[in-house]
Amino acid sequence: MLQAMISSMKKIFLFVMLACVSATCVLADDVRKPDLLIADNSFFDPTRKQKVEEPYHFHVEYRIEAGFVQGWQHSKNLSFPDMYLNGARVGATFTFVLPLHFGLETGLLYTILTGDYQQHFRSQSEENTQVEVIRHNVLSHRLTIPLRCFYTVPLWRKLNLFFYTGPQLHIGLVEKDHIETDLSDATREWVIAQNIPVESYDRMSDELLRASIQWGLGGGIEWDRYRLEAGYDFGLNNLVRHPRTPGQHMWEWGWNISVSFRL
Numbered sequence: 001m002l003q004a005m006i007s008s009m010k011k012i013f014l015f016v017m018l019a020c021v022s023a024t025c026v027l028a029d030d031v032r033k034p035d036l037l038i039a040d041n042s043f044f045d046p047t048r049k050q051k052v053e054e055p056y057h058f059h060v061e062y063r064i065e066a067g068f069v070q071g072w073q074h075s076k077n078l079s080f081p082d083m084y085l086n087g088a089r090v091g092a093t094f095t096f097v098l099p100l101h102f103g104l105e106t107g108l109l110y111t112i113l114t115g116d117y118q119q120h121f122r123s124q125s126e127e128n129t130q131v132e133v134i135r136h137n138v139l140s141h142r143l144t145i146p147l148r149c150f151y152t153v154p155l156w157r158k159l160n161l162f163f164y165t166g167p168q169l170h171i172g173l174v175e176k177d178h179i180e181t182d183l184s185d186a187t188r189e190w191v192i193a194q195n196i197p198v199e200s201y202d203r204m205s206d207e208l209l210r211a212s213i214q215w216g217l218g219g220g221i222e223w224d225r226y227r228l229e230a231g232y233d234f235g236l237n238n239l240v241r242h243p244r245t246p247g248q249h250m251w252e253w254g255w256n257i258s259v260s261f262r263l
Contacts, residue, residue: 061095061103063227067258069111073239075250080207080240085140087113089258095150103150111170113140119196124186133182134191134198140175144168148216163219168233170212170252175203208239212252225262231255 071085093107119134148166155161178200183191191198204210218231235251243249 065260071254085113172210
């Protein structure tokens, strides 16, 4: 009888175990599996990320420009004394945008410059021991054609840093030298003998070349459509048309600062 009871208890124990296992399996199927799908998956959308740099496409940028210019005419001859010319420049440029942040700029600018200087001479008259003077007031009109290679360095958003180098051509229209003299007759004769002008004249008519070639270096900053730049230009050619003495020369160097607006 004892064995029958033990056998019955084993059967009950096995039945309970089977019931527990079955219940566990059913509950496991009812447990909600984690949802691997994200409702808003725009974060992983590759089209959502903005490109760091737009692909290159050729185009032309047009600008209007205005600024200050100072030129320095340097010579070692009494006929062409050293003189600073100050003035303004205004005009339009256009830039061919090239790959790798490079650009090629040219255009047409009108430049007006003015300057004055004095020449002092020891009197050639025995009656006058004072220093005698020739006063010059120069007004120059010219066209400027730049040809510059630009390189742009992006800094932040629409803020850029740029550098440029290249030649520019000045085409002289007129350079009027208004002269006032305070000379005695003897000194005037001596001055004329030295080929020094004593009457007003156009320096471009016979004395100086109309074409002045310079090489420039410069740079600046650019914000959106606005650009602030400055540079220095080195004279490359002798401006004296007909040297009266061996080695007679005059060079023109200068610097400029300007602002421009991209249309």
